[in-house]
Amino acid sequence: MNENPPVSIALEELGVPHKIFRHENPVTSFEQAAGERGQRTSQVVRSILFRIAEDEFVMVLIAGSAQISWKILRKYLGRSRITMATEEEVFSVTGYRVGAVGPFGLLNQLKVLIDPSVTGEEEISIGSGMRNTAIILKSADLHHALKNSDVVSLTETES
Numbered sequence: 805m806n807e808n809p810p811v812s813i814a815l816e817e818l819g820v821p822h823k824i825f826r827h828e829n830p831v832t833s834f835e836q837a838a839g840e841r842g843q844r845t846s847q848v849v850r851s852i853l854f855r856i857a858e859d860e861f862v863m864v865l866i867a868g869s870a871q872i873s874w875k876i877l878r879k880y881l882g883r884s885r886i887t888m889a890t891e892e893e894v895f896s897v898t899g900y901r902v903g904a905v906g907p908f909g910l911l912n913q914l915k916v917l918i919d920p921s922v923t924g925e926e927e928i929s930i931g932s933g934m935r936n937t938a939i940i941l942k943s944a945d946l947h948h949a950l951k952n953s954d955v956v957s958l959t960e961t962e963s
Contacts (some may be wrong), residue, residue, distance in 0.1 A: 806918075810899070811939050814909030820949045822941035825929065828898035831903070831932060831936050834869065837929075845869055847925045848938075851905040853889035853897060853914075856881055861897050863907055863914045864958060865946075867921035867928065873960045880917070880956055899933070905929035906939060907950060916953040917943060922954065923947055 807823065809814075815822050831837045838845045846868040854877070862881065864872055878886055891902050899911035907916050909928065910949050922928060923942055929938040930946065947953070 809937050809939070810909040811906035811930065811932045815939065815941070815949065818847075818908070818949050820941065822939050822945070824932065824937045825940055826928070826937040827938075829936075837938065841929055841940065843929060844925075846921070847928050849922050849928050850928045851907055853890050853894050853905065853932055854886050855893060856883050856886045861912075861914055863898075863905075863916045864919065865907060865916060865930075865953075866919040866943060866958065867924050867925065870919065870921050870959050872919070872958045876958050876960070877917075880958070882892040884910060900931065901935060904931045904933055904935045904937070906933055907946075907953075909933060911955070916950050917958065918950065918953050918955045919958045921959065928941050 812824050825841050827840055838848045849865050849867050852864045856862055894902050897912050900904050928943045929940045932939045
C-alpha cells in the first residue's frame with residue numbers, strides 16, 4: 805500500500821511542501837508517534853473536532869499534550885454548550901477516522917481554530933487521513949494554507 809494519503813494530495817493541490825511519514829508499526833501513543841518521527845511531542849499536532857450545534861462543527865488544532873480549555877472555547881465561539889464529536893461524527897464530517905484526522909482534504913468545509921502552540925514549532929506533523937501515517941510540514945506553511953483559520957489561544961495560562 806503505497807498510495808498517497810488524502811491530506812498529502814490536498815496539500816499537493818495547494819502547492820504546500822511536505823513529507824509523508826509512514827510508521828512501521830501501529831501507533832499506540834502520542835509519545836511513540838513523536839519519537840518515531842524524530843520529533844518532540846510539542847511538534848505533533850492534534851486535530852480535534854467539536855460539535856457546536858446540530859450539524860455544526862469546528863476543528864481545533866493543538867500541539868503536544870496541551871489541553872483545550874472548554875471555558876475559553878465556549879466563550880470564543882459564543883456557545884454555552886459544545887461537545888467533542890463522536891467517532892461516527894468525526895468520520896461523517898471529515899471522512900477520516902479518529903487518530904488520522906488532518907485539516908485538509910475534508911469531506912465538509914470546516915472552521916479551523918489554531919492554538920498558538922501549533923505555530924510555536926518550526927516543523928510539525930499532522931494527521932494524513934490514513935492510520936499510522938503522518939504529514940510533516942512547516943507550521944508557517946500550515947497556517948498559510950489554512951487561509952480562513954483563526955489563531956486563538958485555547959489553553960489556560962498559568963498565573
